[in-house]
Amino acid sequence: MKVFTAEQIYKADKVTLEKQQISSDALMERAALQIFQWMHLRMQGAPVKIHLFCGIGNNGGDGIALARHLFEHGYEIAVYVVKYSDKRSKDFMINLDRLKDRKIWPVYMDADTDMPEIHPNDIIVDAIFGIGLNRTPDAWVAQIIKHLNTSKAFILSVDIPSGLFTDSVPEDKEAVIKANYVLSFQVPKLVFFLPQTGIYVDHWEVLDIGLDTDFLMNAKTDYELISKNEVLQFYRPREKYSHKGTYGHALIIGGSYGKIGAVTLASSAALKVGSGLVTAYVPECGYEILQTAIPEVMVISNGKSNIEDIEFDLEPTAVGIGIGMGTTDTSVKALENFLNRNKLPLVIDADALNILSQNQELLDLIPEKSILTPHPKELERLVGKWKDDFEKLEKVKRFSKERKLVVVIKGAHTITLFDGRGYINTTGNPGMATAGSGDTLTGIITGLMAQGYPSLQAAIFGVYIHGRSGDIAIEETGYQALIASDITKSIGSAFLDLFKVSEHERSDTSEKES
Numbered sequence: 374m375k376v377f378t379a380e381q382i383y384k385a386d387k388v389t390l391e392k393q394q395i396s397s398d399a400l401m402e403r404a405a406l407q408i409f410q411w412m413h414l415r416m417q418g419a420p421v422k423i424h425l426f427c428g429i430g431n432n433g434g435d436g437i438a439l440a441r442h443l444f445e446h447g448y449e450i451a452v453y454v455v456k457y458s459d460k461r462s463k464d465f466m467i468n469l470d471r472l473k474d475r476k477i478w479p480v481y482m483d484a485d486t487d488m489p490e491i492h493p494n495d496i497i498v499d500a501i502f503g504i505g506l507n508r509t510p511d512a513w514v515a516q517i518i519k520h521l522n523t524s525k526a527f528i529l530s531v532d533i534p535s536g537l538f539t540d541s542v543p544e545d546k547e548a549v550i551k552a553n554y555v556l557s558f559q560v561p562k563l564v565f566f567l568p569q570t571g572i573y574v575d576h577w578e579v580l581d582i583g584l585d586t587d588f589l590m591n592a593k594t595d596y597e598l599i600s601k602n603e604v605l606q607f608y609r610p611r612e613k614y615s616h617k618g619t620y621g622h623a624l625i626i627g628g629s630y631g632k633i634g635a636v637t638l639a640s641s642a643a644l645k646v647g648s649g650l651v652t653a654y655v656p657e658c659g660y661e662i663l664q665t666a667i668p669e670v671m672v673i674s675n676g677k678s679n680i681e682d683i684e685f686d687l688e689p690t691a692v693g694i695g696i697g698m699g700t701t702d703t704s705v706k707a708l709e710n711f712l713n714r715n716k717l718p719l720v721i722d723a724d725a726l727n728i729l730s731q732n733q734e735l736l737d738l739i740p741e742k743s744i745l746t747p748h749p750k751e752l753e754r755l756v757g758k759w760k761d762d763f764e765k766l767e768k769v770k771r772f773s774k775e776r777k778l779v780v781v782i783k784g785a786h787t788i789t790l791f792d793g794r795g796y797i798n799t800t801g802n803p804g805m806a807t808a809g810s811g812d813t814l815t816g817i818i819t820g821l822m823a824q825g826y827p828s829l830q831a832a833i834f835g836v837y838i839h840g841r842s843g844d845i846a847i848e849e850t851g852y853q854a855l856i857a858s859d860i861t862k863s864i865g866s867a868f869l870d871l872f873k874v875s876e877h878e879r880s881d882t883s884e885k886e887s
């Protein structure tokens with residue numbers, strides 16, 4: 374699913390009005406009806422008080438139109454107009470008149486109005502600001518937002534939490550609605566997925582308001598959301614007359630005394646995603662451990678106490694390097710010598726990333742389309758500090774484009790960047806914030822590359838499968854007890870899940886068939 378900028382949404386809006394020959398008021402009505410139906414389906418007329426806080430722009434207009442539908446279906450409503458400006462939008466006015474025609478009189482709120490009483494069991498509809506927010510709300514509006522946030526009532530935001538910009542981080546962290554649910558029109562917004570702004574969105578859902586399909590299909594976006602649909606096209610089935618040689622040979626290089634577990638985790642994950650052969654290259658201390666822990670993995674030991682040189686006479690189809698290998702001078706030399714000889718695109722993680730950060734000239738030796746998988750600290754060492762999440766994305770985009778590398782920014786929503794475009798993952802959970810889960814990811818991506826998945830696909834698909842495996846694993850373990858090897862154990866279920874049809878999709882099909 375594409376992620377549009379605010380400009381693209383306004384453009385889609387304009388194109389839709391022209392192509393469908395409808396008024397902007399009709400589009401607002403569609404939007405309001407969609408929200409109403411969403412609420413009505415869940416509430417079924419429940420006698421819960423609904424407080425609608427509306428601004429004076431089109432987001433406010435949506436809220437006012439929604440109030441009318443709720444009223445006509447017997448819901449108990451209270452409508453507030455937050456008068457943060459005199460420039461009321463045309464469609465806001467049209468809908469306000471419709472409300473007054475039904476003898477509903479909103480409470481007009483300005484800097485002097487007392488805060489309304491809200492019971493924790495009430496529902497709040499937040500339609501104060503939408504994607505048109507262009508400066509920090511005034512202090513008294515921020516006060517209202519704080520009041521709503523502390524009310525403990527369920528908050529449903531229309532389109533975007535009020536106070537959240539679409540392209541920057543809020544200055545006043547308190548002046549943003551913390552939404553329990555956001556109903557976003559047609560497309561999700563980038564801010565739903567970044568650590569500094571995603572905290573304002575507990576859950577989100579897209580409502581189809583019938584924007585022009587051609588525009589939506591053809592628009593080029595900087596970001597794309599990656600769910601099952603997007604990765605299914607990458608999946609490569611197994612061939613009947615294939616053999617293990619068909620599925621490549623993954624080589625995992627890393628480990629040091631006390632950190633052989635990292636290589637063990639990565640190697641078993643590479644096997645579990647289907648790599649035909651997997652070899653681990655480790656220092657002497659890792660030899661017996663690996664041979665005992667995973668009988669399916671072949672092991673090469675350099676006979677030394679650390680990764681001092683990297684030499685082997687096999688022909689891997691993909692190499693994952695860096696996990697647990699340390700950053701001593703000997704490891705640096707070993708990496709440099711290896712990079713001088715290597716031609717294959719690599720998966721580079723952990724200590725190999727740290728070595729590159731400290732010896733940036735080595736970056737020139739990395740083959741194009743290699744994959745870097747930094748967590749936030751490793752990323753900072755690599756590209757320097759950033760002011761906020763937006764600057765981080767721009768910095769990494771530039772870095773990845775200049776060097777023609779795939780960069781996987783790990784986090785709650787891992788973002789894979791390549792060639793100026795970002796792919797936002799939707800699987801995974803906080804249970805995965807646990808030792809070794811990154812090593813598992815390195816193994817998964819290397820295992821996919823070994824089978825011939827092009828590097829960008831291997832990264833996007835690997836991140837998806839890693840997160841999905843974690844999601845399946847917590848069904849058994851819960852968040853706290855999830856450990857990295859549980860992720861690996863669930864990789865098989867994550868592959869099977871790719872082809873499962875959800876209840877939701879099944880009912881869609883049967884509706885179409887009947």
Ligand SMILES: NC(=O)C1=CN([C@@H]2O[C@H](COP(=O)(O)OP(=O)(O)OC[C@H]3O[C@@H](n4cnc5c(N)ncnc54)[C@H](O)[C@@H]3O)[C@@H](O)[C@H]2O)[C@@H](O)CC1
Nearest residue numbers: 386401430431432502503504505506507508509510532558
């Ligand atoms: N294509 C779509 O997605 C549709 C969008 N609609 C709604 O339209 C919204 C956008 O509407 P608008 O462009 O009117 O913008 P908003 O309703 O977000 O904001 C209203 C106006 O307030 C002004 N403003 C911005 N920040 C302010 C501040 N801090 N203090 C005071 N004034 C401020 C701006 O000039 C802005 O135009 C969307 O979020 C959505 O809810 C729907 O009505 C239907 C279709």
Ligand SMILES: Nc1ncnc2c1ncn2[C@@H]1O[C@H](COP(=O)(O)OP(=O)(O)O)[C@@H](O)[C@H]1O
Nearest residue numbers: 748783784785801802803806808809810811812
């Ligand atoms: N809160 C979270 N939600 C979803 N995924 C997470 C979360 N925290 C961590 N992860 C995932 O777990 C992995 C952690 O990687 P990393 O920090 O390198 O771990 P380690 O170094 O212990 O192996 C990443 O793939 C990251 O996306």
Ligand SMILES: [K+]
Nearest residue numbers: 499502533535
């Ligand atoms: K809003």
